[in-house]
Amino acid sequence: MSTGTETGMDLLRFATAGSVDDGKSTLIGRLLLDSKAIFEDQLESVEKTSKDKGFDYTDLALLTDGLRSEREQGITIDVAYRYFATPRRKFIIADTPGHVQYTRNMVTGASTADLGLVLVDARQGMTEQSRRHAVILSMLRVPHLVLAVNKMDLVGFSEERFREIEAEFTAFARKLDVPDLTVIPISALRGDNVVSRSENMDWYEGSSLLHHLEHVYIGSDREMRDVRFPVQYVVRPKSDEFHDYRGYAGQVAGGVMKPGDEVIVLPSGMTSTIEAIDAFDKQLDEAYPPMSVTVRLADDVDVSRGDMIARVNNQPEQTQDLDAMICWMSPGALKPRAKLLVKHTTRTVKALVKEIDYRLDVNTLHRDQEAEEIGLNELGRVRMRVQQPLMVDLYEQNRITGSFILIDPASGVTVGAGMVRG
Incomplete structure (x- = not known):
């Protein structure tokens, strides 16, 4: 059973959060660059701009700081969505701002995330913002959390410094409901432990960040037990060919639906049986989150937008x-x-x-x-x-x-x- 797209390739949504200058834009730029998700002319433009600024390195933050206000103020003020893919998995990044005045933006970006990625500066360690990010991700029930300790090159790749931050954050996470926490030392600017394991941190025995993102298991995170199907639209084609067709379109919000299942329509309480599940031009044997499908029922019951289809013995x-x-x-x-x-x-x-x-x-x-x-x-x-x-x-x-x-x-x-x- 796929957890992502119709193509069968997994889709992982993850939200990034970090304080100003923690290197979040550079990290996302590094992921996009090393996964070959940017065009050559984009890279050439970034390299030229970096050179014009007098940098002796490519400023990867320029790949993501695309808004004029970001360039002028040096801060990200909205939720920007980035897309990239590897042979193993597709990714959607919700790049959320770290400032307290943009808490609403972070809530928006993290609300649909499978994983939350919190960056901290190895020099600064845990900050008030780091704690706030962890609290919000926990409250939003984001199933997986990664703490990326960035700029390890600026602390001499010190294992001692990394362990201090790891211990402090882990202790704080225990106060929250964080089911899965992984802590990774990285240097986004240099690429250490981002896509490939770092030779500069041979004391670290875990995987690189991208390897973790590719392999973190999200199959059990979706609600597959309780059938929930909010009806978005009643499909009644006007053509003569489909004059008897009546289906209910929407996105599966929970559970696995199959033809033959007995269901109840809420709030009316009318019961029926699933006759068929349609997707585009084919019928499906089953439907599960987050698939968008059209459900046909065996009986002519009154169903309209805003109703919910559920199991008779398992209702919201x-x-x-x-x-x-x-x-x-x-x-x-x-x-x-x-x-x-x-x-x-x-x-x-x-x-x-x-x-x-x-x-x-x-x-x-x-x-x-x-x-x-x-x-x-x-x-x-x-x-x-x-x-x-x-x-x-x-x-x-x-x-x-x-x-x-x-x-x-x-x-x-x-x-x-x-x-x-x-």
Whole structure:
């Protein structure tokens, strides 16, 4: 069973996070260069620019710092997605900014990631930002975490310095819910331990960063037990050839669906059997996350956008009360009695914020239970009431059916992201 694309090649999504000058852009540039994911004219342009600046090396950060504001300020202010592939796996990199004022961007980039890559400068070691990145990745239930200790060449490739940082970060990670942590010493500028093992660090017995990215096992990370199929679109072709065709299109959010399975349509409670599963011009024997398919049912039941197809004996919770962690993304603070829209999978409903339980300090993990509002880029736990029932799971069980976005009903702008808690 593939975990990625229709071609059978695995797809790994990973989010990078690091403080300013930790070398994140250089690392991504190195991965793109050494995996031959850039064109010769791009490389020539970067080499020329580096030479014009008086550098005696190729400034690989120029490959990724493409925004004018980045070049002027030296900081990355948005989420940039990069693509590259090796013979073993395809990759999508969410390059997220490290500044505290861009926490919302990091949440966006990490929300769909299979792996989180946190960079620290070997000279600086753990910083407040490093801890915040680890907390956010843990909260978002990113299954795998890599700490890349960069700029090892500037500390003489010291094993002692690496072990200090490794021990400190590992101790901090134990306080969080980090199921899989790998720590790798690298020099992105020189290429040590990025694609190939470094001769300068023969004391390190682990794999290179790219080797780890290629081989980290993500097959068990997807929710394959609980069938969840949010209906996005009802397919009823108008041509005479398909006048009897009625299918329900969407992306599988959990479980494995097969023809013959007995299912229930929520919230109506009507039951039926899967007659067929269609993808483009062929029928499939099964469908699983994250495949986009069209499901046909044996019975003519009423199904519309926003409904969810599940197993009869394994259903999500139907509720109008949401208890959730919120990352607030709007300049105007979130306060009790605020009226918003909640978009959960393919269903959008009106919502009222009942109360704020606490605001979370992601640096210290302190819960401020006296907080009366949640400001821009802050996280907190809230209770909400929605107008119509939603079919939800806990976020820790399913990152798709356990999450939602908050929308300003007046402007239509996304103002927050939420994770359902128990």
